[in-house]
Amino acid sequence: MISHKDSMRILIADDDEDDRAFFSDAMMELKMNNELTLFNDGKELMDYLANPDIILPHLLFLDLNMPRKSGFECLKEIRSDLRFKEVSIAIYSTSSSEKDIEETFVEGANIYINKPNDFSKLKKVVKEVLNINWQFHSSGLNRETFFFSI
Amino acid sequence: MKLAKLYKNSQVFKIALGIAIAVVGYIACVFYTQMRSLDSSVDIITNATETQLELERVLSIISIYETNLRSYIITKDESYLEKRFLRRGEIETNLKRINVLVANNPARVKDVKRLNKLIDYRFKLFRETLLLAKSKMPNSEVLNAKLQESNDFTELMKNYVYKTINAEGDKVKIHNNNHQFELQDSIISAFLLVILSLLILLLSFNKMNVDIYELKRANDELKFLNHSFNNAEKIAGFGHWKINLETNTYSFSDNFFRLLGLEPQSFVPSLENISKYVHPDDIEYVTQMHLDSLVSYNPTSLMYRFVLPNGDLKYVMSVGSFTRNGKGQMVKTGVNYDMTEQYKRTIELEENNKELISINEELESFNNIVSHDLQEPLRKIQMFISRIESTEVDSISEKGKGYFYKIRTSANKMQTLLIDLVNYSRTIKGDKVFENTDLKELVYHVIDDLSSDIEEKKAKIDLGDLPTVKVISFQMEQLFINLISNSLKYSQEDVAPEISIFSEKIDKNEVFDNEIITDQDYYKIVVKDNGIGFKQEYAEKVFILFQRLETGSKYSGTGLGLAICKRIVDNHNGFIKVISEPNVGSTFSIFLPKKA
Amino acid sequence: MKLYIKYDGIVACRVILQEQLERLEIKHKLLDLGEIEISDSVSDECFAELQAALNRYSIFIVNNEKSQLIQKIKDTIVEMIYQNDKLPAITISQYLSEKLNFSYGYLTNIFSENTYSSIENFIIIQKIERAKKLIIEDQLTLTEVSYKLNYSSVAYLSSQFKKVTGLTPSAFKRIVDKRRSLSNNNL
Numbered sequence: 001m002i003s004h005k006d007s008m009r010i011l012i013a014d015d016d017e018d019d020r021a022f023f024s025d026a027m028m029e030l031k032m033n034n035e036l037t038l039f040n041d042g043k044e045l046m047d048y049l050a051n052p053d054i055i056l057p058h059l060l061f062l063d064l065n066m067p068r069k070s071g072f073e074c075l076k077e078i079r080s081d082l083r084f085k086e087v088s089i090a091i092y093s094t095s096s097s098e099k100d101i102e103e104t105f106v107e108g109a110n111i112y113i114n115k116p117n118d119f120s121k122l123k124k125v126v127k128e129v130l131n132i133n134w135q136f137h138s139s140g141l142n143r144e145t146f147f148f149s150i
Numbered sequence: 151m152k153l154a155k156l157y158k159n160s161q162v163f164k165i166a167l168g169i170a171i172a173v174v175g176y177i178a179c180v181f182y183t184q185m186r187s188l189d190s191s192v193d194i195i196t197n198a199t200e201t202q203l204e205l206e207r208v209l210s211i212i213s214i215y216e217t218n219l220r221s222y223i224i225t226k227d228e229s230y231l232e233k234r235f236l237r238r239g240e241i242e243t244n245l246k247r248i249n250v251l252v253a254n255n256p257a258r259v260k261d262v263k264r265l266n267k268l269i270d271y272r273f274k275l276f277r278e279t280l281l282l283a284k285s286k287m288p289n290s291e292v293l294n295a296k297l298q299e300s301n302d303f304t305e306l307m308k309n310y311v312y313k314t315i316n317a318e319g320d321k322v323k324i325h326n327n328n329h330q331f332e333l334q335d336s337i338i339s340a341f342l343l344v345i346l347s348l349l350i351l352l353l354s355f356n357k358m359n360v361d362i363y364e365l366k367r368a369n370d371e372l373k374f375l376n377h378s379f380n381n382a383e384k385i386a387g388f389g390h391w392k393i394n395l396e397t398n399t400y401s402f403s404d405n406f407f408r409l410l411g412l413e414p415q416s417f418v419p420s421l422e423n424i425s426k427y428v429h430p431d432d433i434e435y436v437t438q439m440h441l442d443s444l445v446s447y448n449p450t451s452l453m454y455r456f457v458l459p460n461g462d463l464k465y466v467m468s469v470g471s472f473t474r475n476g477k478g479q480m481v482k483t484g485v486n487y488d489m490t491e492q493y494k495r496t497i498e499l500e501e502n503n504k505e506l507i508s509i510n511e512e513l514e515s516f517n518n519i520v521s522h523d524l525q526e527p528l529r530k531i532q533m534f535i536s537r538i539e540s541t542e543v544d545s546i547s548e549k550g551k552g553y554f555y556k557i558r559t560s561a562n563k564m565q566t567l568l569i570d571l572v573n574y575s576r577t578i579k580g581d582k583v584f585e586n587t588d589l590k591e592l593v594y595h596v597i598d599d600l601s602s603d604i605e606e607k608k609a610k611i612d613l614g615d616l617p618t619v620k621v622i623s624f625q626m627e628q629l630f631i632n633l634i635s636n637s638l639k640y641s642q643e644d645v646a647p648e649i650s651i652f653s654e655k656i657d658k659n660e661v662f663d664n665e666i667i668t669d670q671d672y673y674k675i676v677v678k679d680n681g682i683g684f685k686q687e688y689a690e691k692v693f694i695l696f697q698r699l700e701t702g703s704k705y706s707g708t709g710l711g712l713a714i715c716k717r718i719v720d721n722h723n724g725f726i727k728v729i730s731e732p733n734v735g736s737t738f739s740i741f742l743p744k745k746a
Numbered sequence: 747m748k749l750y751i752k753y754d755g756i757v758a759c760r761v762i763l764q765e766q767l768e769r770l771e772i773k774h775k776l777l778d779l780g781e782i783e784i785s786d787s788v789s790d791e792c793f794a795e796l797q798a799a800l801n802r803y804s805i806f807i808v809n810n811e812k813s814q815l816i817q818k819i820k821d822t823i824v825e826m827i828y829q830n831d832k833l834p835a836i837t838i839s840q841y842l843s844e845k846l847n848f849s850y851g852y853l854t855n856i857f858s859e860n861t862y863s864s865i866e867n868f869i870i871i872q873k874i875e876r877a878k879k880l881i882i883e884d885q886l887t888l889t890e891v892s893y894k895l896n897y898s899s900v901a902y903l904s905s906q907f908k909k910v911t912g913l914t915p916s917a918f919k920r921i922v923d924k925r926r927s928l929s930n931n932n933l
Contacts (some may be wrong), residue, residue, distance in 0.1 A: 018530055022537075065522065097576075098624045102917065106924045110914070116533035117565065119540060132580055132861060132910075135871055145878040145922060149912025585916070591888075594901040595908060623916070 007033045008130065012061035013074065014038075014092065019063070019115065023092075026123045042069030046077060047124035049084070057087055059133050061113075064100065066094035067073060072104065079108035088133050088146070105147055108135075112149040125150050162686050163357055170350045174343065181339040185331055191329040195543050196324070197251050198318040201258070204248045205318075208265070209311050211241050216304055221278060223283045223293070231280070241269060261314050268307045275300045297335060380404055387488035391419070391470075395444060396479040400424075409466070411458040411490055429455035431464070440470075444482065447472045453489065465493040513575070521572040528568065532561050570710035573628055576694075577717040587623045589616035589675065593651055596630040600638070605639050614652030617673050625718045630677070632711040633738055637679035642733065651678045654739075662725045662741065670725070672741045680735040689728050747927060756825065759805060766799045785805065817862050818846060819853055820868065825881050827872050827895075838869055874910040881915060882922050888915055 010027075016021050020038050027036050029040060039045040042062070046069060060078070062071035078084045078139065090111035091104045101112045111129055116122045132148050135141065222230040245266060252258035279296045291490035314498070380403070383389055389406025391398070400421065404414035417423045421440070428436055432454035443450045449471040456464040470484030514689050536560050538546070546554070590613065597611055599602065604611060610635075634649060654676050656669040667674075684692070693716040696709040715738075719726040723743050730736040760776060767774045767782070770792055791829040797807050822845050823838065839850040843866070846853065857865045880886045880894065886900050888900045897903040907915050 016526075022533055055927075059872070094522055094529065096914075097521075097572075102921055105913075105921045106928060108925070111432075115529060117529045119536040120531055121536075122533070128193070132871075134861075135863060141871070141875050145875075145882060147911045147913055147918060147921065192864055587916070588900075591904050591914075593904060595914060598905045599907065623914075 007035050008059060008134065009035045009037075009055065009057040010059045010061070011039065011044050011048075011057045012036045012092070013040075013066065014063040015041045015066045016059070021118065022030070022122060023061070023126070026119065028067075029123060030127055030130075032127075034130070041066045042071060042074040046074055049078065052081045052083075056084065058137060059088045059089045059090060061092045062109075064095060065092060072097070072107070075104060075107050075109055078128070081130075082110065088136065090133075092127055101149055104138070105149075110146045110148065111140075112147075114150070166392050167350065167354065170346065170439065174346055174350070177339055177343045177346065181343060184336040184339060188332045188336060188686075189358065191325045192330065194325050195253075195322050198322040200317045201251045202315045204244050204251065205311050205315050208241055208244050208248075208269070209308060211244070212269070212304060212307065215276060216300065219279060219283075219296075219300075222280075223297075224285075228234055238273060245269070247648075258314070260317075260410060265307075265314070268303075268310060272300070272303055272307060274633070284604055319684065331518050332489045332494060354632065384408065388485050390483065390485045392484075393444075393482040394475070394479055395482065406486060409464060409486060410456055410461060411462070411464075427456045431455075433640065436468075443472075447480070450484070461488070465489040517572065517575045520575075521567055525565065525568050527665055528561060532565070535561065567708045567710070570708045570714065572663065573715065574710050574714050575623060577628070577714055577721060582622050582625075582721060584620045584622055586618055587621050587628065588618045588623075589625060589653075592616075592623060592626055593630050596627055596634060600631065600634055601636065607641060609638055609641070609647035609649060611649070612650040612652075614650065616651070616653050616675060619673060619744075621722055622718075623744070625721060629715050629740070630717045632715050633677045636711055637677065637681055637736070640679075640681040640683075640736075642682050645680060647679060649677065651677050652676070656741070660741075662727065667725070667741055670743055673744060675740045675742065676737060677738040678735065679741070683730040683734050683736050684733060686730060689730060692728065694727065722735075750883075750926070754828075756828070759803075761805050763800070767797060770796055770799075786901075787833065810859060812856060815846070815848075815853075816857055817903075819857055819865065821867070822846060823869055823872055827869075827876050864922060870906060874907055877907060877915070877918065878918065881919055891915075 012020065012023055014023070020040075024036055024038065027034060037048075037057075039048065045060075045062075062074050064071040073092065075089060075091070078087070078089065088110045088114055089108065091100075091109045092113045092115060093100065094115050096114040104112060111133065113125055113129060116125055128150060129148065136146050199520060221227070237429055245262065248262050248265075249259070274453050276294070279293070279300055280297055282293045383403060383405035387405075387409065389409050389498055390403045391406055394403045400413075400419035402419040402424075407414045407416055410693040421437070425433055425437065436454045439450055439452055441634055442448075450469070452468045454466060454468065456466055458464055465487045465488070466485040468484060469487070470482050471483050472480060475481045535554060539558075543551070593613055593616060597613065598718075624706045630651070634651075637649045638647055652675075654674045656672055656674045658668075659669040660674075695713040716726055719740055719742070725741040726738060728736055752882045763776060763782065772784060800807065819842060822842055826838065827842060842853055845851045855870070857863075860869070863871075876896060877891050881888075884895070886924065888903060889914050891897075892900045893901040895903065897906070899923070902914050907918070911918060913921070
């Protein structure tokens, strides 16, 4: 069981510097005990994940629109590797299209976040996502049916 | 009807004719034999009559002799005896004639022989009587006895001859009777013959007439057909061809030549001659396919080009198939169809299509720009504003705060517009998956999503029963979001918005686009509010893209919301209309077909 | 081939516990709701081995009393939602305080302090989890699900469903179906 005292390991891959900054600021302001690692794009993230010695993250944020390797490609690759089956994947994208949401869920994403246009909203969203993900980790909920779109 | 049918069937007619000819032949044969037997009866009767006559003549000669002899005895006049020998000769000739007449009748020949003997004996009696009479001293007693004997014998002879004559007479009588019958039969036969011949003649004539008429009509029809076919070929731009595989003869229709820009039948149809006109790039393929088909008997369907004498290109679709003609010979027939115009049009269409596709792609990329690339920096602007407003608020002057407020409002407005544009383009393109959707549940979600706005406006929302309909659910959601947010947005000041959403039975006289909308075919869903409304004359205009009625700063809008609604309802083959009154409210009615 | 299984986590957990305890010859009595009563004292090594064995199944021995209580609250809620075919009509607060012998106020405080969530939130999440199971595994209609889980209406259920998942139940079902057919096709 992850008690609230345990830190949650979180990775985020987003090619937009500002978005990464907003995200880490939001995390910081939430004052939750989390370990956040930032990646500049999907390729960088996948290279990191390829190392078998790393401690697996609990939660992974993927921007969909990234150069070199898109979030969708990362999602597919990660989901085809059983090593990451316990990792929750959150899509973090500007697109709010139903199609993108459904497609990423079908491909194995658990969380879909439409990038908010207000910082306090972002904080709220991140909090909710961490919360619900924590619930899934701690309460033994079925991962196959774990979807959260916000 | 059946008879008429049989009459028309020439096979049956041939059989009937054969039978009729056989019957006529038979009757003719019968007639001939009857005539033959009639002929012989006449002969027999003539023969008998002549025999009778000759016999009577013989008798009369004998009687004359006797009379003469008696006269001599009485008168002793020698002149009575003068012609005695001559008379005997006469009898001989008579007998000879009788012999000829009765030669066919052995019994009669016997009779004649006996008669001959009787005559001989009678003449002997004559001589003896004459000798006695001539003697110098005639013994009257002996003479009388002799005369008596002569007389008796004559009587005997007479009896005999009459018996014979009677026999001949009976024969004649019988023959005569037969003759009568035969004559009657012959008449009937002859009559039958004539009638039958006449009938056959008539029937044949009639049949011939009918046949000729039919033939003429068929011929006319064929001519007409040929004519119209030729015309059709000309008009439709096709020509036909035929290849007899047995005789290896080709034939091309007139229009076949015209398609090549030539006078009809201007060259002898053959593979070699036609090949001259096929485009050099196509000739190998076309010839190969054609020759292959002559082996396999598989139908061919080729598209190739002809080079016309004037250098023009003609695109031709040539379709051929195999069949056997009346003589059982394998024949390949086919049609060449002029595709030039069609081909050109297809190319044109393809080009247009390509252009359309590229325009569409451009639109799509534009849509992408709008939905992502434009929203991205905008979102950042909004984010930074929110950051400044929350963290730097103390170090900004009131004026600065006011500016930031205006930036934020503008940015938000722009965002709404971008979202609406994306939504609008999504109603044009995109996956249109129709699923059975409980509209009540759907609207419930919409209300849920809009709950903050609803609370802010202190609106009262009344959701009635809604049907389950086969719809594109995300579009339907958009429709209700737009309608309900519209109602919230254009609410009257100082009056809490009241919005009711319900379904309603369709009135009998509901008409849209000249179509009568019945409850049987359509659902009617109503979104009704007590907002500011508008004049009914704008009822059509509100659904037009970028048409806004309220331009005041109090009401912000993109002019897309209701246009999106209309598109969505159109996508569902439904209708939307509105009844509105200023300061009373608007009632939007959506009609969705029950059968998607 | 891909098999879809339906399982009862509580039963599975009890079986695992039983097996492991028996393997280490620990005299025990399985109580309700994730509690085990151990009769004899257990050596440290043996306890460590049990702990290691159970960790493999993501079963953790909780020794902290507060943690134990929170776990008990959770277990009670899960049990209540899952064990009965139809949810009891009494309020959960009543049920919890009766079962655990604490005031509901105390329980909510302790729960909120130690988790990122409130008891109410936890209940909603669990109910929606059960609803997902009923929709996917039992192929129940929303009407049936809302009846079983004591929702006043289908609309209320689906709005709560949407709050927890961000999806409508039908979109949820569509996604799961697509995902399953996708992974079936890949096999």
